[in-house]
Amino acid sequence: MENMEKFLQKHNVKPTPQRMVIAQFVVNSKSHPTADQIFQGVAEQLPVALSRATVYNTLNTLVQAGALKEVYLESGPARYDANINDHHHFIDVKTGKVFDIDADKVKALAPELGAGFKVHHYSVTFFGESKAAD
């Protein structure tokens, strides 16, 4: 998926220079970058000044459009993810690195992620509707 113009059009987002470099940066990134990291990494690539507002606007637009996911891992800023498949995340508590974990791996029961991951603990957040009183 290398052509950003097509990528944006596919999601019905008008391609602009700002949007293309921002989307490109997130797609290239495996690290679930924050808005500020995106701003830092992208500002120099543009001939004109880039506003933080544009970064936030663009990221919100792309999340709305389903082109990116916004992910809240702990406290701190939102992070952005070009992996829009159903997946969860594994955070290495030593390095802070974030790994994508396919949803199937989790359904197949939690701590069987493979030898590379030692799980200290995990937290699950459900979203839905409840009939419970309180």
Added chain:
Amino acid sequence: MENMEKFLQKHNVKPTPQRMVIAQFVVNSKSHPTADQIFQGVAEQLPVALSRATVYNTLNTLVQAGALKEVYLESGPARYDANINDHHHFIDVKTGKVFDIDADKVKALAPELGAGFKVHHYSVTFFGESKAAD
């Protein structure tokens, strides 16, 4: 666990009037309140002025001491939880209400929480260490 003085002492936190009303408020609350909700609910109960800094200081102290848990559910402010057992959370997307879900219920495989909960989706965050490259 009604005596806050004992509650704080058990966790090696010096009992002060501010700490007692703050801890009491969180213990009484089932709703995972934010620092600001705690501040609002507690300020009037004290004969002296209460500073927001004291609320944050106290909550951080109690989390450090293991007397409370700090929980990040979505974006927005941290929430505080007197349930220090191993548990997860269920958020009703209609009402925003937060329910405690015992960790055993989750281990016993995800969407079997009982009839009262209709799960739209859920996200799992693992914390641990990985050997994976990137």
Added chain:
DNA sequence: TTCCAATATTAGAATAGCTCTAAAATTCGT
């Protein structure tokens, strides 16, 4: 008991993350 040192609390300033505002620039159909 009165000190004193340690700790806790305070109001407000500072910082971080994000959104809003209103003006300027760009785009695009005509």
Added chain:
DNA sequence: ACGAATTTTAGAGCTATTCTAATATTGGAA
């Protein structure tokens, strides 16, 4: 080309939290 609609911009504003530095409270030694 023109004008309406959209996008971008700089900076102000807002929310959540921490920091600062001064004041108040505590609890143990003298």
